[in-house]
Amino acid sequence: MVDFTIQLEKIAQAVGILQEQNVDMWLTFVRETEHNADPALPLISPSNVTWHTALIITREGHKVAIAGRYEIVNFERMGIWDETIAYDQSIQPALIEVLDRLNPRQIAVNYSESDTAADGLSHGMYLTLQRYLAGKPYQLISAENILNPLRGRKTPGEIARIRAAVALTDDIINRITAYLKPGLTELEIANYIHAEYRKEGVVPSWDPGHCPTVSCGAETPVGHVSPSSKYVATTGELVRIDQGVILDHYISDIQRVWYLQPAGETEIPAPVQHAFDSVRAAILAAGAMLKPGVQGCVVDDASRKTIIDAGYPEYQHAVGHMIGRTVHDGATLLGPRWERYGKTPFGIVEAGNCFTLELGVHVPGYGLVSLEEDVVVTDTGYEWLGKPQTEIIVVPV
Amino acid sequence: MVDFTIQLEKIAQAVGILQEQNVDMWLTFVRETEHNADPALPLISPSNVTWHTALIITREGHKVAIAGRYEIVNFERMGIWDETIAYDQSIQPALIEVLDRLNPRQIAVNYSESDTAADGLSHGMYLTLQRYLAGKPYQLISAENILNPLRGRKTPGEIARIRAAVALTDDIINRITAYLKPGLTELEIANYIHAEYRKEGVVPSWDPGHCPTVSCGAETPVGHVSPSSKYVATTGELVRIDQGVILDHYISDIQRVWYLQPAGETEIPAPVQHAFDSVRAAILAAGAMLKPGVQGCVVDDASRKTIIDAGYPEYQHAVGHMIGRTVHDGATLLGPRWERYGKTPFGIVEAGNCFTLELGVHVPGYGLVSLEEDVVVTDTGYEWLGKPQTEIIVVPV
Numbered sequence: 001m002v003d004f005t006i007q008l009e010k011i012a013q014a015v016g017i018l019q020e021q022n023v024d025m026w027l028t029f030v031r032e033t034e035h036n037a038d039p040a041l042p043l044i045s046p047s048n049v050t051w052h053t054a055l056i057i058t059r060e061g062h063k064v065a066i067a068g069r070y071e072i073v074n075f076e077r078m079g080i081w082d083e084t085i086a087y088d089q090s091i092q093p094a095l096i097e098v099l100d101r102l103n104p105r106q107i108a109v110n111y112s113e114s115d116t117a118a119d120g121l122s123h124g125m126y127l128t129l130q131r132y133l134a135g136k137p138y139q140l141i142s143a144e145n146i147l148n149p150l151r152g153r154k155t156p157g158e159i160a161r162i163r164a165a166v167a168l169t170d171d172i173i174n175r176i177t178a179y180l181k182p183g184l185t186e187l188e189i190a191n192y193i194h195a196e197y198r199k200e201g202v203v204p205s206w207d208p209g210h211c212p213t214v215s216c217g218a219e220t221p222v223g224h225v226s227p228s229s230k231y232v233a234t235t236g237e238l239v240r241i242d243q244g245v246i247l248d249h250y251i252s253d254i255q256r257v258w259y260l261q262p263a264g265e266t267e268i269p270a271p272v273q274h275a276f277d278s279v280r281a282a283i284l285a286a287g288a289m290l291k292p293g294v295q296g297c298v299v300d301d302a303s304r305k306t307i308i309d310a311g312y313p314e315y316q317h318a319v320g321h322m323i324g325r326t327v328h329d330g331a332t333l334l335g336p337r338w339e340r341y342g343k344t345p346f347g348i349v350e351a352g353n354c355f356t357l358e359l360g361v362h363v364p365g366y367g368l369v370s371l372e373e374d375v376v377v378t379d380t381g382y383e384w385l386g387k388p389q390t391e392i393i394v395v396p397v
Numbered sequence: 398m399v400d401f402t403i404q405l406e407k408i409a410q411a412v413g414i415l416q417e418q419n420v421d422m423w424l425t426f427v428r429e430t431e432h433n434a435d436p437a438l439p440l441i442s443p444s445n446v447t448w449h450t451a452l453i454i455t456r457e458g459h460k461v462a463i464a465g466r467y468e469i470v471n472f473e474r475m476g477i478w479d480e481t482i483a484y485d486q487s488i489q490p491a492l493i494e495v496l497d498r499l500n501p502r503q504i505a506v507n508y509s510e511s512d513t514a515a516d517g518l519s520h521g522m523y524l525t526l527q528r529y530l531a532g533k534p535y536q537l538i539s540a541e542n543i544l545n546p547l548r549g550r551k552t553p554g555e556i557a558r559i560r561a562a563v564a565l566t567d568d569i570i571n572r573i574t575a576y577l578k579p580g581l582t583e584l585e586i587a588n589y590i591h592a593e594y595r596k597e598g599v600v601p602s603w604d605p606g607h608c609p610t611v612s613c614g615a616e617t618p619v620g621h622v623s624p625s626s627k628y629v630a631t632t633g634e635l636v637r638i639d640q641g642v643i644l645d646h647y648i649s650d651i652q653r654v655w656y657l658q659p660a661g662e663t664e665i666p667a668p669v670q671h672a673f674d675s676v677r678a679a680i681l682a683a684g685a686m687l688k689p690g691v692q693g694c695v696v697d698d699a700s701r702k703t704i705i706d707a708g709y710p711e712y713q714h715a716v717g718h719m720i721g722r723t724v725h726d727g728a729t730l731l732g733p734r735w736e737r738y739g740k741t742p743f744g745i746v747e748a749g750n751c752f753t754l755e756l757g758v759h760v761p762g763y764g765l766v767s768l769e770e771d772v773v774v775t776d777t778g779y780e781w782l783g784k785p786q787t788e789i790i791v792v793p794v
Contacts, residue, residue, distance in 0.1 A: 002606045002623045032513035034603050035436040035723040047623065048604040050725065051737060068737075069713055073618050074607075088713050090736035111520035113528075116429035123508035123523040124516035124539075131510075142521075198598065206431050207445040209399045210471075221470050226399045226444065316466055316485050326432040328447065339487035340448060340465075 004046040004078050006249070009155045011044050011057065011080055014146065018059040021145050024104035028055040029125055038120025040110050040147055042249070042325055047074050052091040052128075058102055066094045092132050099138060108143035114342030115331035117322075118147035144331065151330040152322060153352040159376055159385075161250035162323065162354055165202075166374050166386035169245055169252040172196050180395045182235045182260055186214040186227035189241070197245055205244030205251040205327050212243035215368045222360075222368060235260050235397050238272065238367030240360070244327060253327050253356050254386065255372035258393045268392050275361045275369040276392050278310035283357045283371060283388075286319050286334060290349060290357075290375070290382045296320075297345035299334040303359060312361040318345070320355040323374060329354075353377040354385065401443040401475050403646070406552045408441050408454065408477055411543065415456040418542050421501035425452040426522055435517025437507050437544055439646070439722055444471050449488040449525075455499055463491045489529050496535065505540035511739030512728035514719075515544035541728065548727040549719060550749040556773055556782075558647035559720065559751055562602075563771050563783035566642055566649040569593050577792045579632045579657055583611040583624035586638070594642060602641030602648040602724050609640035614764045619757075632657050632794050635669065635764030637757070641724060650724050650753050651783065652769035655790045665789050672758050672766040673789050675707035680754045680768060680785075683716050683731060687746060687754075687772070687779045693717075694742035696731040700756060709758040715742070717752040720771060726751075750774040751782065 018026060030038045033048040041048070044055055051068030055075075064083040065075035072086040085094045099107070111126065112118040121129075129140070154162070172193065179192055193212045197203060204211035209226045216239050220231040233239050237260060244253040257276065259268055268276070286303035296318075303319040318335025321328050332347030334355060355377070360370020369392075374385040415423060427435045430445040438445070441452055448465030461480040462472035469483040482491045496504070508523065509515040518526075526537070551559070569590065576589055590609045594600060601608035611624040614634040630636050634657060641650040654673065656665055665673070683700035693715075700716040715732025718725050729744030731752060752774070757767020766789075771782040 032725055034725065035434065036513050036516060037432065037434055039432040047606045070619065074623065077623075087737075088735075092736065111524070113521045113525050116433050116519075116521075119433060119519040119521035121520045122513075122516040123518045123520045124510045124513075126520040126523075127508070128510050198595075201595065203600075209444040222467060226471065226474075328429055328431070338485075339489065340484075 002046045002074075006155070006157055007044055007046055007078065008080055009157055010150060011063065013153065013155065014044070014057050014150050015059070015061045017146055017149050018057065023108050023141070023146060024059050024106055025102065026057045026108045026143055026146050028110055029121060029129055031125065036122060038110055039117045039326065040120050040143070043150060045075070046078065054091060054095050056098060056102070058104065062102065064098050066091055066098065095132060099136070104138055106139045106141045108141050108146050110143050110147065112142050112144040114344050115144045115148060116328065117151055117326070117330045118142070118144040148331040148347065149350065151324065152332060153350055154324060154354050154376070155352070158250060158324060159352070159354065161248050162252065162374065163385050165245055165247040165250050165252035166254065168200060168202065168247055169243065169254050170386050172245070173254070173256050176241065177258065177393055177395060180233060180239060180258055180260070182233055182397050184233045185229045186216050186220065186231050187229045189214045189233065189239070190227040193241070193243060200245070202245040202247050205246055205253055212241050215240040217367045218363070218365050220367070222362065233260060236262050238363070238369065240368040240370050242370070242372065249325055251323055251325070251327055252374060253323055253372060254374060255358060255360070255370050256389055256393060257369050257371065258395050260397050261394045262397065268394070269366065271363050272366050272369060272392065275312070275363045278307055278312060279359060279361060279369055279371050280390070281310070282306040282319075282359055283373060286357050287375065287382055290334070290355070290377060291380060292349055292351045292377060294349050295345070296332050296334045296347050296349060297337050299349070300336050300345065303357070304336065307359060307361065315359045319359055320357045323354050323356055349377055351377055351379050399443040399471070403552070403554055404441055404443055404475065405477055406554055407547060408460065410550065410552065411441070411454050411547050412456070412458045414543055414546050415454065420505050420538070420543060421456050421503055422499065423454045423505045423540055423543050425507055426518060426526055428522065433519060435507055436514045436723065437517050437540070440547060442472070443475065451488060451492050453495060453499070455501065459499065461495050463488055463495065492529060496533070501535060503536045503538045505538050505543050507540050507544065509539050509541040511741050512541045512545060513725065514548055514723070514727045515539070515541040545728040545744065546747065548721065549729060550747055551721060551751050551773070552749070555647060555721060556749070556751065558645050559649065559771065560782050562642055562644040562647050562649035563651065565597060565599065565644055566640065566651050567783050569642070570651070570653050573638065574655065574790055574792060577630060577636060577655055577657070579630055579794050581630045582626045583613050583617065583628050584626045586611045586630065586636070587624040590638070590640060597642070599642040599644050602643055602650055609638050612637040612765045615760070615762050617764070619759065619765060630657060632659050635760070635766065637765040637767050639767070639769065646722055648720055648722070648724055649771060650720050650769060651771060652755060652757070652767050653786055653790060654766050654768065655792050657794050658791045659794060665791070666763065668760050669763050669766060669789065672709070672760045675704060675709060676756060676758060676766055676768050677787070678707070679703040679756055680770060683754050684772065684779055687731070687752070687774060688777060689746055689748045689774060691746050692742070693729050693731045693744050693746060694734050696746070697733055697742065700754070701733065704756060704758065712756045716756055717754045720751050720753055746774055748774055748776050
């Protein structure tokens with residue numbers, strides 16, 4: 001039986017947010033969500049849908065699911081929808097009947113230039129909705145102000161699931177430490193990690209083609225790049241792995257750094273140690289700013305200043321993104337005020353938000369020193385969701 | 398290393414289709430495709446992307462990939478893009494520079510009311526593009542006339558992959574026959590099938606919550622419904638399973654029917670046999686119409702008439718949908734002329750299209766008789782992609 005406890009929590013939360021935001025109605029309008037997913041749907045529906053489906057939640061707490069005849073049972077079984085309406089040939093008559101009866105001033109729908117997690121409505125579906133509503137008085141508005149808090153304020157059930165995904169990843173990191181040795185290619189290491197995931201019955205948090213991202217040594221390219229057979233774990237150099245797993249629909253996203261220490265060497269080389277200390281200091285500087293009420297960009301400022309002051313180039317990304325059902329799970333970004341990020345760095349951090357804190361620097365001759373930790377925002381600050389990396393993991397060779 | 402042979406085939410095919418359709422440029426404009434997937438992207442990109450990415454293909458065969466600095470390597474490695482352009486803070490300057498240089502009359506972008514597989518552009522991304530192009534002379538048009546043939550005309554490499562997925566499913570069907578016995582719940586059967594998938598390193602073709610869909614006996618609800626513990630395989634009744642696997646990025650989608658035959662019984666009960674013969678006749682009637690040049694609805698007409706003439710109610714869906722990378726893989730639908738299907742039933746069947754042929758009837762007291770076969774359209778007709786079910790599978794109990 002499908003477990004929909006999280007969806008029941010989120011639907012209840014949505015009603016409160018509609019009241020808080022003073023919006024009459026939130027409409028999720030989707031079809032064929034296997035390959036045209038709306039990231040909002042899994043928050044309130046336990047399964048994908050094939051045909052046009054409308055999920056309506058009002059500020060008064062009224063909840064209506066309209067779905068194709070063969071799919072309505074999945075919503076009936078949830079027991080939370082006040083009305084479940086099946087249709088055969090077209091959703092239009094039932095949808096219009098419900099809207100005319102509930103008569104909202106505004107209808108928030110899932111589009112947003114800034115917030116990809118609130119941008120699940122396709123342009124084709126928007127045109128369909130416009131066509132259905134021609135001549136009607138309802139005002140279509142962006143649901144970004146509904147979806148950002150709905151996705152961002154993790155319930156206790158959600159936080160427990162993220163912690164479990166992080167714990168499993170920590171365990172796999174220990175296995176990697178035992179496995180690593182000079183001569184392994186990035187691809188071999190990635191294949192080993194995929195095999196461990198399969199043993200655990202989990203899948204990578206993002207595209208298996210580059211989750212894990214494995215970076216061996218100083219020459220490998222940086223970024224969301226597929227592991228290759230060209231670069232090899234090498235004595236006296238670094239291995240950096242960025243990975244995560246999806247466990248029970250919630251993810252982890254963690255980066256760790258290993259040093260393959262030559263026999264006889266007893267200390268981490270100074271440029272590597274300095275890079276590690278600086279990266280960790282920058283993460284702690286971000287953490288020091290992280291609490292409810294602060295703007296995301298202010299958190300990024302702190303880590304960016306720290307790493308620049310330490311003599312390194314600034315990282316070309318945000319220091320933190322939300323995590324949850326996906327690796328980039330919602331709008332508020334702990335990021336710089338760059339056009340490519342839209343409004344997301346100006347979002348306000350809230351209690352229950354789960355973020356990564358991540359950045360890295362390249363150390364010539366050694367490789368990438370890059371860390372990523374997962375945290376949850378508390379009422380007064382933040383907590384680690386796992387055990388943070390406090391020193392370079394040494395693999396004696 | 399990521400295999401992108403299929404993407405190279407599809408990009409070459411796209412240039413030919415742009416010429417055929419007399420369209421200057423096709424632009425795929427995406428971001429965060431992990432959770433906001435554009436179904437067109439996997440046809441031409443070997444991996445998902447995080448930041449705004451523009452993939453441009455022109456009628457003259459010029460190919461430009463613009464991507465975030467950390468993701469451009471994945472496109473460089475393909476060796477097919479004439480230009481690969483990395484950006485840091487905003488994609489806008491590079492995108493506008495390329496468009497102004499190539500100066501297309503129309504730019505086809507991925508939205509469509511009818512074709513979900515051509516509707517990957519989110520409304521938020523459409524608004525961003527409109528904002529970028531304000532004051533420019535380019536006309537944005539729907540790419541549905543590009544994407545339908547591009548997705549629909551399967552290359553030999555694609556057909557081979559679908560055949561492999563079907564062959565594995567046929568093999569798993571044999572295992573299910575050996576496993577089935579009275580008393581198993583729908584959920585137990587589904588869990589058994591998931592375990593076989595895991596052994597093979599494959600995942601379900603669609604939502605694991607209802608792939609497989611397992612229907613035991615006469616009382617279980619019909620449709621895209623999660624298997625439950627309430628309904629049980631029962632002597633003298635039917636088990637129907639709808640399932641498929643994703644193997645090497647291509648899928649299968651097959652329904653089979655089993656009869657749990659009581660000891661001493663030697664024939665299939667007459668109403669079940671009549672239902673099976675009628676369903677199979679309707680599938681063959683659809684097949685008899687299936688060839689290049691015919692409209693999808695004409696194929697559906699043939700099976701719909703056959704099943705109604707046999708005395709059963711008409712099925713409330715299409716007799717066939719495209720398959721490929723996904724279970725509903727493109728526009729042309731072998732379906733009725735219903736509003737919910739938009740223009741898709743009026744699409745023209747082409748050689749290389751891969752379809753399901755499927756329908757079912759409910760037999761009171763016994764359960765669901767529903768078949769689904771996978772086929773490829775040839776120059777003159779069609780071929781089965783696996784071994785079709787020609788008789789009810791009998792499980793002696």
